[in-house]
Amino acid sequence: xxxxxxxxxxxxxxxxxxxxxxxxxxxxxxxxxxxxxxxxxxxxxxxxxxxxxxxxxxxxxxxxxxxxxxxxxxxxxxxxxxxxxxxxxxxxxxxxxxxxxxxxxxxxxxxxxxxxxxxxxxxxxxxxxxxxxxxxxxxxxxxxxxxxxxxxxxxxxxxxxxxxxxxxxxxxxxxxxxxxxxxxxxxxxxxxxxxxxxxxxxxxxxxxxxxxxxxxxxxxxxxxxxxxxxxxxxxxxxxxxxxxxxxxxxxx
Numbered sequence: 001x002x003x004x005x006x007x008x009x010x011x012x013x014x015x016x017x018x019x020x021x022x023x024x025x026x027x028x029x030x031x032x033x034x035x036x037x038x039x040x041x042x043x044x045x046x047x048x049x050x051x052x053x054x055x056x057x058x059x060x061x062x063x064x065x066x067x068x069x070x071x072x073x074x075x076x077x078x079x080x081x082x083x084x085x086x087x088x089x090x091x092x093x094x095x096x097x098x099x100x101x102x103x104x105x106x107x108x109x110x111x112x113x114x115x116x117x118x119x120x121x122x123x124x125x126x127x128x129x130x131x132x133x134x135x136x137x138x139x140x141x142x143x144x145x146x147x148x149x150x151x152x153x154x155x156x157x158x159x160x161x162x163x164x165x166x167x168x169x170x171x172x173x174x175x176x177x178x179x180x181x182x183x184x185x186x187x188x189x190x191x192x193x194x195x196x197x198x199x200x201x202x203x204x205x206x207x208x209x210x211x212x213x214x215x216x217x218x219x220x221x222x223x224x225x226x227x228x229x230x231x232x233x234x235x236x237x238x239x240x241x242x243x244x245x246x247x248x249x250x251x252x
Contacts, residue, residue, distance in 0.1 A: 002030045002033065002034050003019060003030075004018070004019055004020050004028065004030040004031050004034060005017070005018060005019060005030065005031055005033075005034025005035060005037075005038060006019045006056075007034075007038045007041065009045075009048065010185075012047060012048055012049040012050065012192050013048070013049070013050055013051070013052065013185065013188050013192070014038070014041075014042045014045075014048050014050070014051040014052070015051075015052050015054070016035070016038045016039075016042070016051055016052065016053045016054070017053075017054050017055065017056055018031055018035075018053075018054075018055045018056065018061075018062055019056045020056070021055070021056040021057030021059065021060070023063075023066060024059060024060035024062075024063035024100075024101060025055040025056060025057070025060045025061065025062045025063060025106070026062070026063050026064060026065065026066035026067070027062060027064065027065050027066055027081060027105045027106075028066040028069045029069065031066075032079055032080065032081050032082070033079060035081065035082050036079055036082045036088065038051075039051070039082055039084070039088060039090060039094075042090070042092070042094075043090045043091055043092060046251070048092070049092060049188075049191065049192045049196065049199075050092065050093050050094070050095065050188040050191050050192060051092070051093075051094045051095070052094070052095045052096075052097050052181070052184050052185065052188060053094055053095070053096050053097065053109060053113060054096070054097035054098075054099055054180075054181065054184070055098075055099055055100065055106075057099070057100070058099055058100060058119075058121070058177055059100045059101065060099075060100040060101040060102075060106070061096070061097075061098040061099050061100050061101060061102040061106050061109070061110065061122065062101075062102060062103075062105060062106030062109050063101050063103050063104070063106055064103045064104030064105040064106050064107075064127065065104060065105050067131075081105060081108070083108065083112050083137060084112040084113065085112060085140075085207065086112075086137075091200055091203075092199075092200070092203075093114040093115065093191055093199065093203060094112075094113045094114055094115075095113060095114065095115045095116070095117060095184050095187055095188055096109065096110040096113035096115070096116040096117070097117050097180050097181055097184035098110050098116060098117070098118040098119065098122045098124075098162075098171070098180075099119050099122065099177065099180055100119070100121065100122060100123070101122070101123050102122060102123070102124045102125075103123075103124070103125045103126075103127050103159075104125070104126065104127045104128055104133075107124055107125065107126050107138075108137045110124070110170075111137070111138075111140065111141070111144075111170070114203060115172050115187060116165075116170065116171045116172055117171070117172060117173045117174075117175065117180060117183050117184045117187060118162040118165060118166070118171045118173070118174050118175075118180075119162065119174075119175065119176070119177040119180045120162050120163070120174050120175065120176055120177065121162070121177050122161070122162040122165070122171075122174075123159050123160070123161060123162075124159065124160050124161075124162075124165050124170065125153075125157060125158060125159040125160065126138055126153050126154055126157060127157045128157070129154065129155070129156075129157040130157040135154060138150065138153075138154055140210070141153070141154075143210050144169065144170070144210075145168050145169060145170060146168075149168050162174045172187070173187065193246075195228075195231075195233040195234075195236075195237060195247070195249050195251075196233070196249055196251035197227070197228045197231050197233055197251060197252075198228055198233070201221075201224045201225050201228050204224050205217070205220075205221045205224055205225075208220045208221065208224075209221075231252060232250055232252045233247070233249050233250060233251065233252065236248060236249065236250070
């Protein structure tokens with residue numbers, strides 16, 4: 001990791017923090033490199049179950065591309081910003097903990113995560129139209145939010161608050177700023193308590209269902225969950241229920 005991107009492990013949880021509060025956590029080359037390394041490290045570690053992505057400070061989650069670097073051509077340097085589900089695939093869930101402004105590339109970072117918890121002070125916007133840039137990454141929003149909501153956000157570049165983001169289904173939970181990380185970690189713990197194979201299968205199911213018709217996605221889901229039903233964890237779950245104890249998941 002670099003000083004611009006922090007990586008912390010707390011038991012089965014990884015905390016990934018964009019650490020440029022003086023620049024509203026704008027995305028520079030170091031952040032792009034650090035995010036890719038952090039996500040690879042998280043996905044490769046079998047002891048880790050969930051990651052939380054957040055920003056340092058209480059002003060910004062991420063304000064998008066570092067426009068000062070972009071003027072100097074740094075935005076064209078490799079690697080590109082990792083976009084989960086597009087140019088980078090993970091096998092485990094990531095939660096966005098949005099602590100402030102999530103504009104442009106910051107919106108993308110929140111969008112690409114599996115779940116999103118926002119502080120009640122958070123603000124969201126796809127501002128590319130205001131600076132003459134494109135917003136190709138917003139294509140999934142039509143399925144996520146509906147065409148009319150997506151159209152308004154993209155055509156106007158308007159800023160919405162956390163409550164509106166919750167109302168349109170972009171955010172899962174809105175909490176006071178002081179409770180943000182506590183709530184994100186509590187959500188992560190809810191996932192951690194579930195069987196790893198079931199969680200992985202559920203993520204895959206939702207991704208396929210988003211990109212397919214219902215009938216095709218159902219057939220794919222049957223294949224996804226065949227090995228889950230035959231796993232040791234599938235036996236451990238009912239056994240733990242019968243014995244009135246917490247399951248001891250092995251991911252096998």
